[in-house]
Structure formats: structure tokens, C-alpha cells
Amino acid sequence: MVLELICSLSREESFVTTLLDDIRQSKPYPGRKVPWLSLHNATWPSMEMSKLRSLTISTVNSMPSHLSRCHLLRVLDLQDCNLEYHPSLRFLGNLFHLRYLSLAQTGYTGELPPVDIGKLHTRLPNRLRDLTSLEDLMWARMDSACTVEELGHLTQLRILKVYLRTVDERVCKALVASLGKLHRIQSLIVLMPHGVAVDLEGSLESLSNLSHFCIHDTKSLPTWISPASLVLLSYLEIVVVQVRREDIQVLGKLQALCYPNVRVSGNKKVRDRFMVSPGAFPCVIKCSFYGFTTVPSMFPSGAMPMLEEFRFCNQLEYFSRGEFTADDLALGHLPSLQSVYVLLCSPPRTFFLLMTD
Structure with a gap:
């Protein structure tokens, strides 16, 4: 009974509208203003979207042109949509309130326009450096040193989870250099290809806000993991080829x-x-x-x-x-x-x- 009441109130208030398969859609919703919309295996409905705040889409092969007019949109989740051959997502530049964007498993490789966004889940696009307001970058696959270098421009990042698909000396140096510019970073996860260990030595003095750190794999404990630089580090997960006796002494001095x-x-x-x-x-x-x-x-x-x-x-x-x-x-x-x-x-x-x- 409680569930039925919640669903009834949700429909009356247009809290969330979910469309599952065209066969399950009744009639279009002309004139209906929907703030939260979720589409699954469905074609675009006929409804008023000027008040749309959140949009989740799956298995849709093309983006409608009228999305550029959804100026109040804050959340756009396109995960699993087939965008491999989509020419451009330039309309994102018109979404001034957008704070969350997911392009995970979409195959999209084009450029993203400059957009004031806080959280991004995607295979990295070109010109990553333009997303200067980005705070959360989840499971970004790094294919080159050039892409890794662009991370250094995202100075507002608080959460970063990256997977290095290509690992060489240049990539490692670029990663350390980029991390050195991320003064606000709080959570950092770095993963390598299975069985590959890297050397991440370098000078890092910008990780004073880091509280969660995970890295797989390194050849040895990086020297920048020290009590002086990681004053707030609470969680540490590290897979390392060689652990020295002095490394345990260093970890033991991390006060947090x-x-x-x-x-x-x-x-x-x-x-x-x-x-x-x-x-x-x-x-x-x-x-x-x-x-x-x-x-x-x-x-x-x-x-x-x-x-x-x-x-x-x-x-x-x-x-x-x-x-x-x-x-x-x-x-x-x-x-x-x-x-x-x-x-x-x-x-x-x-x-x-x-x-x-």
C-alpha cells in the first residue's frame, strides 16, 4: 500500500517519469512538464521538456536536437547509448546548469565543448583540458602521455579514478607531473594493465587533501608517500613489487x-x-x-x-x-x-x- 501511494504521488507530482520499451508506453504526454525522465529502449516521447532537470537514457542510437533547449538540465546520463559514430555533442555547450555527465560504454570519441561540469563518467574525449570545472572524473582510460598531461589542467578535481592502458616512462612522468597540479584531490585510484608495474617517482607536494589512495601496481613505494605530504591520508591500498623494511616505517608514521x-x-x-x-x-x-x-x-x-x-x-x-x-x-x-x-x-x-x- 505504501509503495502504491508513493508511485501515485510521484505520478501526480511528475517526480519521475520512466518509459520502458515502446510497447509499454501508452499515449504521449502532450503538455506534461517532466523534471526527471528515464528512457529505456523507448523512442522519444511527445512531452514538454523545458523544465527537465535529469535525463537518463539507455540504448538510444541518436540524440534529439531539442536537447539543446533543455537549459535547466543538471544530470545527463547516456551510459550504454551507442554514440560510436555520433558526430558531435556540441549541444552540451548550451547546458549551462549541467553538473553530471556520463558517457560510459557509449563509444563516443569526439570532442566535448567547454562546459562547466562537476562530474564526468566517460572514455576521455579530446580537449579534456577545457573541462576546467570538473570535480569528479570516474574510470577514465588513459591511452597516451598527451591525455595524461591534460589531467593537470583539471585543477578542481576532487575525485579521480584512472586506468592507464598505455604504460611507459613518458606516461609515468606525465602522470606524476599532472598529479602535482591537483591541489584539491581527495580520492585517487590509479590502475595499470594486469601484470604491469610502473615507477611513479617524482616530486609531489600537492596531496595534502588526499584521504583515499589506491594504486595497482608499482615497482616500489613512491617516495612522495610520506608523513609530511599525506597528512590526511586515511585509506591506502597499494600493490607493489618490492616492499622494503623502511617502507613499513614510513607507512607507520602516517598519522591519519x-x-x-x-x-x-x-x-x-x-x-x-x-x-x-x-x-x-x-x-x-x-x-x-x-x-x-x-x-x-x-x-x-x-x-x-x-x-x-x-x-x-x-x-x-x-x-x-x-x-x-x-x-x-x-x-x-x-x-x-x-x-x-x-x-x-x-x-x-x-x-x-x-x-x-
């Missing part, structure tokens, strides 16, 4: 870090034994280390005082040779610990040991 997830890529395991320093990781709540060996008393008194959940992965061969025992973790020094997950790997079989407080 709550969720570190450090993994060694491929079959290369860290044989360099390390120990967490007393007083390290003061705010960590959940921690994951994969591919490490340790020394006795891995967690000395005072380390990770707020840790509630710990995940640890190691090669079973280290246990069989007596190089590592559960006592090496020294879990008794963790006053807030609630659960521990230890994963012992012996390819092609995997053994899982769960210990709960």
Missing part, C-alpha cells in the same frame, strides 16, 4: 591512516623481515599485509593501539621450514584486537586459518 592494505604483486614474496615500530600506525583500525615474513614481536608494545582487524598472508613453506610461527606476530600487544585472519598459501592449494579473539 586507518585502513592500510599492502600487497606484494605476483608470486614475488617479501623475504626481507621487518618489524612494526613501537608507536607506529596510531590510528589504524583494519590492516592487511600480504606476502610478508616477519621477525619475532612483529607488534611490539605500543604499536597499532586501535587495531581491531588484522589480515596476514604468508607462504606455507616458511612455516614448514620453521622460518615463521604464529607467535612471531606477538598479537598479545594489540589491546583493541578483535579478529585475525591468517592466509597460508601453497600453490596450487590455499589454506585458510581463522583466529578470532
Whole structure:
């Protein structure tokens, strides 16, 4: 009954109009002013769109010309529309209130006009630098160093998720240089092609607002990941080829870090034994280390005082040779610990040991 009431009120107030398949459409809606419209496998209805605020379209092969007159449109979601051979989306330049645009899985490769937009989900168009007000760029596929360089012009970015399809020295240097110009960035995810590790060394001093950082894969921990530059970093997920003992000491000094997830890529395991320093990781709540060996008393008194959940992965061969025992973790020094997950790997079989407080 409540659902029926909500649907009835929604129709009366024209809150949202959804058209599913032409066969399910009744008659057109002449004169009806619709602020929120969703089209799925449907042709364009005959309705008044001057008050349209949000438009979601799927499986539509062409854009109607009258969209340029929807001056109040703030949200335009064209995901999954076939725009591979669409000549241009110049009408976007007339949508002065547009704040969200999705062109994901559309195949569109043309230019976008200068538009004051806040969030973009798309395969990157040409002249990305024109979107100077962009704040949110989701899963952008970077095909060249030139495209990566244009990221540096998006100085208002707060959220950036990129996938580097082409990885070479020039692309890596361009990425570091562009990141150095993004002073407002808060969330950053960088993914590489499977099995490819890169070197992202360089000078970065602009990431003081970064709180969420994920990168797969790097050859080593970049030196710009430091307590001095990442003062607000709360979540860190990194897949790295080589982790050094001093890297763990650096991570332990990140004062705002709550969720570190450090993994060694491929079959290369860290044989360099390390120990967490007393007083390290003061705010960590959940921690994951994969591919490490340790020394006795891995967690000395005072380390990770707020840790509630710990995940640890190691090669079973280290246990069989007596190089590592559960006592090496020294879990008794963790006053807030609630659960521990230890994963012992012996390819092609995997053994899982769960210990709960």
C-alpha cells in the first residue's frame, strides 16, 4: 500500500517519469512538464521538456536536437547509448546548469565543448583540458602521455579514478607531473594493465587533501608517500613489487591512516623481515599485509593501539621450514584486537586459518 501511494504521488507530482520499451508506453504526454525522465529502449516521447532537470537514457542510437533547449538540465546520463559514430555533442555547450555527465560504454570519441561540469563518467574525449570545472572524473582510460598531461589542467578535481592502458616512462612522468597540479584531490585510484608495474617517482607536494589512495601496481613505494605530504591520508591500498623494511616505517608514521592494505604483486614474496615500530600506525583500525615474513614481536608494545582487524598472508613453506610461527606476530600487544585472519598459501592449494579473539 505504501509503495502504491508513493508511485501515485510521484505520478501526480511528475517526480519521475520512466518509459520502458515502446510497447509499454501508452499515449504521449502532450503538455506534461517532466523534471526527471528515464528512457529505456523507448523512442522519444511527445512531452514538454523545458523544465527537465535529469535525463537518463539507455540504448538510444541518436540524440534529439531539442536537447539543446533543455537549459535547466543538471544530470545527463547516456551510459550504454551507442554514440560510436555520433558526430558531435556540441549541444552540451548550451547546458549551462549541467553538473553530471556520463558517457560510459557509449563509444563516443569526439570532442566535448567547454562546459562547466562537476562530474564526468566517460572514455576521455579530446580537449579534456577545457573541462576546467570538473570535480569528479570516474574510470577514465588513459591511452597516451598527451591525455595524461591534460589531467593537470583539471585543477578542481576532487575525485579521480584512472586506468592507464598505455604504460611507459613518458606516461609515468606525465602522470606524476599532472598529479602535482591537483591541489584539491581527495580520492585517487590509479590502475595499470594486469601484470604491469610502473615507477611513479617524482616530486609531489600537492596531496595534502588526499584521504583515499589506491594504486595497482608499482615497482616500489613512491617516495612522495610520506608523513609530511599525506597528512590526511586515511585509506591506502597499494600493490607493489618490492616492499622494503623502511617502507613499513614510513607507512607507520602516517598519522591519519586507518585502513592500510599492502600487497606484494605476483608470486614475488617479501623475504626481507621487518618489524612494526613501537608507536607506529596510531590510528589504524583494519590492516592487511600480504606476502610478508616477519621477525619475532612483529607488534611490539605500543604499536597499532586501535587495531581491531588484522589480515596476514604468508607462504606455507616458511612455516614448514620453521622460518615463521604464529607467535612471531606477538598479537598479545594489540589491546583493541578483535579478529585475525591468517592466509597460508601453497600453490596450487590455499589454506585458510581463522583466529578470532
